[in-house]
Amino acid sequence: MNVFLRAEGIQKRFGATLALKEGSINIATGRVHALLGENGAGKSTMMKVLAGHHRPDAGTVVVDSRAVGSFARWDTKTAMRMGIVAVYQELSLAPHLSVAENLFLGVEDRYFSQHNLIRPRSRVSAAKQILQSLDLEEIPVEVPVGDLSLALQQMVEVAKALARKPKLLLLDEATSSLPDEYVRKLFAVVDHLKKSHVAVVFISHRLDEIDQIADEATVFRDGINVGHADAPFDRGQLIKLMAGHEVDREINHVLAPAGQGEPIVRVSGLVLKESRPAIDVEICPGEIIGVAGLEGHGQQEFLLSLFGAHRPLAGRMTMKGRIVPRPTPWSMIARGVVLIPQSRKIEALHLDLSIRENIALMGIRGLSRWGVVNSRREIRQVKSYADRLAVRMNRLDDLANSLSGGNQQKLVFAKVLMTQPNVLLMIDPMRGVDVATKAALFEEIREMANAGRAIVIYSSDTSELVGVATRVLVFYEHHIVRTLSSPNITNGALVDAAFHAKGGDSAADVPLVTQ
Amino acid sequence: MRRSTPKEAIPLRTFRWLRNEYLIYPILVALLVAYLILNGGFLSVFQIQSLITSTAPLILVGLGEAVVIISGGIDLSIGYMVSLTCVVVATSSPVLGTPLALAVGVVAGAVNGTLITRFRLSALVTTLATGSFFLGMALHILPTPGGVVPEWVSTVADGNMGPVPVAAILLAAVVAILGFILYRVPAGRYLFAVGDNLEGARQSGVVDAPIRIGAYAVAGLLAAVAGIFLAGQTSSGDPNIGTPFTLNAIVIAVLGGTSLAGGVGTVGGVVAAAFVLSVVSDIIFLTNASSYLQYIVSGGILVVVLGIGQGVRWIRRPTGQPSREKVADR
Ligand SMILES: Nc1ncnc2c1ncn2[C@@H]1O[C@H](COP(=O)(O)OP(=O)(O)OP(=O)(O)O)[C@@H](O)[C@H]1O
Ligand SMILES: [Mg+2]
Numbered sequence: 015m016n017v018f019l020r021a022e023g024i025q026k027r028f029g030a031t032l033a034l035k036e037g038s039i040n041i042a043t044g045r046v047h048a049l050l051g052e053n054g055a056g057k058s059t060m061m062k063v064l065a066g067h068h069r070p071d072a073g074t075v076v077v078d079s080r081a082v083g084s085f086a087r088w089d090t091k092t093a094m095r096m097g098i099v100a101v102y103q104e105l106s107l108a109p110h111l112s113v114a115e116n117l118f119l120g121v122e123d124r125y126f127s128q129h130n131l132i133r134p135r136s137r138v139s140a141a142k143q144i145l146q147s148l149d150l151e152e153i154p155v156e157v158p159v160g161d162l163s164l165a166l167q168q169m170v171e172v173a174k175a176l177a178r179k180p181k182l183l184l185l186d187e188a189t190s191s192l193p194d195e196y197v198r199k200l201f202a203v204v205d206h207l208k209k210s211h212v213a214v215v216f217i218s219h220r221l222d223e224i225d226q227i228a229d230e231a232t233v234f235r236d237g238i239n240v241g242h243a244d245a246p247f248d249r250g251q252l253i254k255l256m257a258g259h260e261v262d263r264e265i266n267h268v269l270a271p272a273g274q275g276e277p278i279v280r281v282s283g284l285v286l287k288e289s290r291p292a293i294d295v296e297i298c299p300g301e302i303i304g305v306a307g308l309e310g311h312g313q314q315e316f317l318l319s320l321f322g323a324h325r326p327l328a329g330r331m332t333m334k335g336r337i338v339p340r341p342t343p344w345s346m347i348a349r350g351v352v353l354i355p356q357s358r359k360i361e362a363l364h365l366d367l368s369i370r371e372n373i374a375l376m377g378i379r380g381l382s383r384w385g386v387v388n389s390r391r392e393i394r395q396v397k398s399y400a401d402r403l404a405v406r407m408n409r410l411d412d413l414a415n416s417l418s419g420g421n422q423q424k425l426v427f428a429k430v431l432m433t434q435p436n437v438l439l440m441i442d443p444m445r446g447v448d449v450a451t452k453a454a455l456f457e458e459i460r461e462m463a464n465a466g467r468a469i470v471i472y473s474s475d476t477s478e479l480v481g482v483a484t485r486v487l488v489f490y491e492h493h494i495v496r497t498l499s500s501p502n503i504t505n506g507a508l509v510d511a512a513f514h515a516k517g518g519d520s521a522a523d524v525p526l527v528t529q
Numbered sequence: 530m531r532r533s534t535p536k537e538a539i540p541l542r543t544f545r546w547l548r549n550e551y552l553i554y555p556i557l558v559a560l561l562v563a564y565l566i567l568n569g570g571f572l573s574v575f576q577i578q579s580l581i582t583s584t585a586p587l588i589l590v591g592l593g594e595a596v597v598i599i600s601g602g603i604d605l606s607i608g609y610m611v612s613l614t615c616v617v618v619a620t621s622s623p624v625l626g627t628p629l630a631l632a633v634g635v636v637a638g639a640v641n642g643t644l645i646t647r648f649r650l651s652a653l654v655t656t657l658a659t660g661s662f663f664l665g666m667a668l669h670i671l672p673t674p675g676g677v678v679p680e681w682v683s684t685v686a687d688g689n690m691g692p693v694p695v696a697a698i699l700l701a702a703v704v705a706i707l708g709f710i711l712y713r714v715p716a717g718r719y720l721f722a723v724g725d726n727l728e729g730a731r732q733s734g735v736v737d738a739p740i741r742i743g744a745y746a747v748a749g750l751l752a753a754v755a756g757i758f759l760a761g762q763t764s765s766g767d768p769n770i771g772t773p774f775t776l777n778a779i780v781i782a783v784l785g786g787t788s789l790a791g792g793v794g795t796v797g798g799v800v801a802a803a804f805v806l807s808v809v810s811d812i813i814f815l816t817n818a819s820s821y822l823q824y825i826v827s828g829g830i831l832v833v834v835l836g837i838g839q840g841v842r843w844i845r846r847p848t849g850q851p852s853r854e855k856v857a858d859r
Binding site: 323342343344346347348352353355360361362363364365366367371374375376378379382385386387389429 | 721
């Protein structure tokens with residue numbers, strides 16, 4: 015086994031937080047190395063150190079058997095020259111630049127510039143070539159990156175990293191916003207890289223993916239390397255290593271009682287796209303409704319319409335029997351309908367505001383009396399929610415920016431839970447959340463359902479719906495083609511339904527809309 | 530989808546005292562000490578009073594501008610709103626002048642806000658245009674300085690109650706009310722949230738239009754108060770009196786720690802920054818230096834303060850990454 019990079023005793027401090035105490039890792043060429051750990055364990059920090067994004071406070075790094083002597087000059091350019099390229103957890107593309115411009119940003123000279131001048135036409139063709147080699151022909155190269163879906167943007171990030179011809183590719187939760195079909199494409203790329211002796215570090219909280227792709231795994235806890243394992247992995251052991259103690263519930267498969275009583279929300283005649291059949295759905299108290307289907311087939315628009323953040327072509331919504339005239343986010347929130355949006359950074363978080371302000375934002379009116387915020391009550395409530403969701407932080411007044419990705423996601427959760435919603439809509443709510451917390455959050459969701467609230471989840475990771483949802487609506491071309499109900503919701507059935515949405519004939523399926 | 534520029538988490542908390550918002554206080558203290566020394570080791574009550582009354586209009590426009598910048602916008606018309614309201618006071622009836630000027634300020638600000646939020650125009654261009662309009666109005670109403678200002682307005686702007694300037698009392702009230710709104714009322718929270726991430730605020734149920742229009746209206750109101758003050762202090766209306774205030778307002782807001790990217794700023798910092806500017810001009814006056822030096826020095830202070838703040842970020846900034854400045858594009 016050929017070691018490409020060895021890091022030892024890496025230390026990194028951010029103010030009062032010691033993000034890495036004793037980070038170490040051995041990365042071999044031609045292997046996929048999983049980096050595991052709970053939210054805030056220091057995975058991203060370690061990766062950013064290796065990619066030259068952070069200078070470590072202490073430690074040694076040896077690349078290609080040459081030691082990086084002093085870190086004074088350690089930066090992304092140096093790391094890139096050594097072949098180390100990273101895809102960060104938070105997207106870092108320039109949204110107004112085109113896909114092609116983004117792909118080669120800073121490395122134009124390697125591809126098509128002559129005498130330091132860029133030739134746009136060759137850039138387009140070079141971009142097309144790269145995307146084609148990744149089986150991503152569907153991505154248009156001349157549109158601004160910001161116009162693409164989150165999943166496609168993530169794939170562009172990967173392609174951008176590959177355009178830098180890495181010897182070591184660091185993937186920080188690259189799959190957290192990817193639907194299954196793109197995860198498959200990404201894994202094909204990783205397999206190919208492996209064959210060409212590229213080392214890959216893969217960070218993910220989805221253990222199924224780790225089983226599928228990783229050759230070995232290193233576990234971090236509290237900024238320390240606490241263990242290493244080779245494939246095939248013992249999942250229980252990995253989880254125990256990550257948490258530092260026995261974890262009994264990964265995801266326990268106890269179902270909430272199916273919906274009962276009068277529907278809270280009734281949607282009728284909802285049309286999401288020109289000349290598609292209408293959607294009629296009733297959402298009852300106690301239900302946990304899953305939304306599935308291939309990426310971009312109207313699932314998000316469906317949830318956003320329920321929240322008033324998307325204007326459907328037609329349709330009527332009633333809540334508790336009363337028509338909702340012109341739904342908008344604020345009027346829906348006032349009615350107890352809240353949404354966890356897909357992109358926490360763009361649609362949910364205020365990174366320059368404090369943790370406290372972020373969590374309290376939605377419920378601040380409820381914490382006010384005579385129009386004045388009751389600060390003591392606010393702090394008490396915010397603190398109780400932050401503790402309940404195990405947000406790993408120093409102080410409530412720290413900026414949201416200082417939290418790890420998974421912990422930022424927990425802020426979004428805390429924010430919506432604090433409003434005690436009647437209907438909770440979620441788009442990829444578990445993005446970047448670690449295994450133990452995920453189980454706790456699903457527990458929370460189940461309890462809410464038991465208390466008579468209704469929940470609608472869309473997840474790009476369909477396996478999350480299994481064992482949680484009481485009913486799954488399968489979307490295809492912006493309408494519902496099938497509904498699966500409780501005992502028949504299995505991973506296989508979901509994938510099947512998504513891909514063969516048109517001609518399904520399984521006995522369990524209840525065709526909702528016939529064409 | 531425009532706010533997806535990479536933002537790097539900088540542990541500012543550890544260096545909080547070095548952020549402009551905190552840096553401005555020691556600078557103010559140092560300047561006051563210098564002023565004291567240059568003045569022969571003592572300050573008369575009169576000097577303190579006149580420092581406060583002459584700073585009052587700067588504080589008012591600085592706060593107005595800061596509120597707009599926190600909301601994610603910018604107001605380049607604020608100085609011309611000062612001119613317009615100053616002229617209105619001096620040309621209307623003694624009873625109606627002041628309320629009319631205040632109303633003109635609020636309406637002018639609300640027009641700015643409405644154009645920007647409802648019609649989604651760029652704040653920069655809109656306020657540049659409306660500013661020109663306000664200046665034109667002011668010149669139309671009163672082409673040359675003159676008019677009559679009621680006695681009581683001059684008393685408020687220039688007078689004292691015992692040793693305390695009336696302006697100080699009024700300013701204290703403005704600061705208290707504004708602070709209360711910003712920090713203790715949901716609308717204040719929303720102001721910061723809207724400025725930091727508009728889309729995020731909307732999806733959290735914040736109705737952004739009233740908040741943003743309100744921010745411009747507050748700027749208009751404070752500009753009107755400043756205009757009335759200036760009318761009182763000079764006992765006349767002057768259509769050009771407000772012109773330098775636009776730039777000063779922005780300098781004061783930024784010097785006081787308001788982030789041009791929106792979402793960040795404090796009342797205290799802005800008040801201190803306004804005092805810094807006027808102490809500088811007093812010191813220059815004391816030393817008999819050319820009054821143009823004032824511009825050079827205040828420009829220098831701005832660069833130094835921003836530079837130190839930025840230097841801290843530079844040091845703490847992860848290597849090889851662009852600094853975290855967002856583009857204020859609203
Ligand atoms: N720029 C920063 N400023 C302050 N604290 C930081 C910063 N970056 C990381 N931290 C802290 O360092 C710790 C480790 O963070 P890191 O992002 O490495 O976690 P992670 O393992 O990637 O977690 P996740 O699974 O949630 O992404 C956290 O406690 C986090 O709050
Ligand atoms: Mg991370």
